[in-house]
Amino acid sequence: MLLLSIESSCDETAAAVVRDGREVLANVISSQVDVHAAYGGVVPEIASRKHLEAIVPVVEQALVEAGVGLSAIEGIAVTQGPGLAGALLVGISAAKALAYARRAPIIGVNHIEGHLFAPFLEQPVDFPFIALVVSGGHTHLYRVDGVGRITTLGQTLDDAAGEAFDKVAKLLGLPYPGGALIDRLAAAGDPARIHFPRPLMHDGSCNFSFSGLKTAVLTHLRKFPADGAGDALNDLCASFQEAVCDVLVQKTAAALAATGIDRLVVAGGVACNSGLRREMGKLAQERGLQLAIPSPLLCSDNAAMNAVPGDFYLTRGIVSGFDFDALPNWPLDALAARLAWVRGEE
Ligand code: KG4
Numbered sequence: 001m002l003l004l005s006i007e008s009s010c011d012e013t014a015a016a017v018v019r020d021g022r023e024v025l026a027n028v029i030s031s032q033v034d035v036h037a038a039y040g041g042v043v044p045e046i047a048s049r050k051h052l053e054a055i056v057p058v059v060e061q062a063l064v065e066a067g068v069g070l071s072a073i074e075g076i077a078v079t080q081g082p083g084l085a086g087a088l089l090v091g092i093s094a095a096k097a098l099a100y101a102r103r104a105p106i107i108g109v110n111h112i113e114g115h116l117f118a119p120f121l122e123q124p125v126d127f128p129f130i131a132l133v134v135s136g137g138h139t140h141l142y143r144v145d146g147v148g149r150i151t152t153l154g155q156t157l158d159d160a161a162g163e164a165f166d167k168v169a170k171l172l173g174l175p176y177p178g179g180a181l182i183d184r185l186a187a188a189g190d191p192a193r194i195h196f197p198r199p200l201m202h203d204g205s206c207n208f209s210f211s212g213l214k215t216a217v218l219t220h221l222r223k224f225p226a227d228g229a230g231d232a233l234n235d236l237c238a239s240f241q242e243a244v245c246d247v248l249v250q251k252t253a254a255a256l257a258a259t260g261i262d263r264l265v266v267a268g269g270v271a272c273n274s275g276l277r278r279e280m281g282k283l284a285q286e287r288g289l290q291l292a293i294p295s296p297l298l299c300s301d302n303a304a305m306n307a308v309p310g311d312f313y314l315t316r317g318i319v320s321g322f323d324f325d326a327l328p329n330w331p332l333d334a335l336a337a338r339l340a341w342v343r344g345e346e
């Protein structure tokens with residue numbers, strides 16, 4: 001099945017053309033990040049307006065890059081939530097209009113389910129697997145038994161990992177979004193120079209908490225203002241990044257041990273982090289795990305990832321119709337109902 005995929009949940013307007021939920025023919029991403037940087041974070045009204053400007057050119061470019069016309073598209077997958085309501089509505093309205101014009105079936109995809117299945121565009125993973133999703137809005141551990149068959153094992157009780165990176169970057173006077181920049185500075189720093197706390201690391205749960213870590217960085221900077229510049233800043237970034245990675249790795253290891261599962265997926269924007277990729281690689285080697293982390297372009301927001309669950313649903317006749325709305329808060333556990341009637345078939 002040849003799918004057109006659309007994503008507009010936050011500050012990237014994206015469209016992709018994907019065959020059979022596997023072969024990416026085009027994956028176009030138009031980022032608004034420079035516009036929001038001036039405000040130190042995503043401004044929802046501006047995001048909606050920018051999506052509106054970008055959506056048609058981005059879809060057109062995806063079709064051109066894929067070398068197909070709209071008439072070849074057999075189905076449409078669009079992010080239905082979670083995300084910013086106004087931003088989601090732009091992608092959903094465009095997807096509905098195209099599906100209507102093309103008389104093609106349409107499916108609303110959960111953005112986190114998209115992130116979870118992004119690695120399948122490069123290497124399929126057997127079920128069940130444990131998945132750590134780390135992005136600007138999410139830090140969640142899941143057990144995944146299939147598309148739509150996802151159980152939450154734990155989650156952040158306050159800030160998401162990406163949010164912690166971005167807030168610490170802001171404290172340090174670095175531009176938004178600061179995650180990638182902290183990663184770059186950390187590469188030149190000494191992670192052992194400052195010991196930051198590892199919140200909830202040994203509490204036995206699969207939950208996370210990052211707001212105290214952010215406060216610890218603030219307290220440290222007040223005491224040692226010189227650590228906010230030069231080589232000392234590299235050390236601070238490396239020490240902070242290591243604290244975040246230690247907790248993410250430790251909690252993921254706990255989830256693997258508790259379930260006895262030896263397959264692991266790490267996804268979402270923070271999965272671009274070089275320290276996290278390295279530490280997860282070590283964990284996989286030590287424990288003989290099958291590890292799948294998508295290449296960076298497929299970790300951060302993109303449309304191609306929607307095509308993996310999108311293709312699964314549409315080829316089983318599960319469609320959204322034309323009257324579905326954006327779901328700004330859409331827990332993954334709610335997806336099971338979608339599959340109730342196809343379960344018997346598997
Ligand atoms: O998945 P994503 O693109 O968008 C959301 O759905 O949130 O994730 C964006 C988040 C931002 O917080 C950004 O700072 C973070 O991912 N991020 C990173 C890196 N690259 C992106 N965080 C740490 N290290 C990176 N290299």
Ligand code: ZN
Pocket residue numbers: 111115135268269300301
């Ligand atoms: Zn995302």
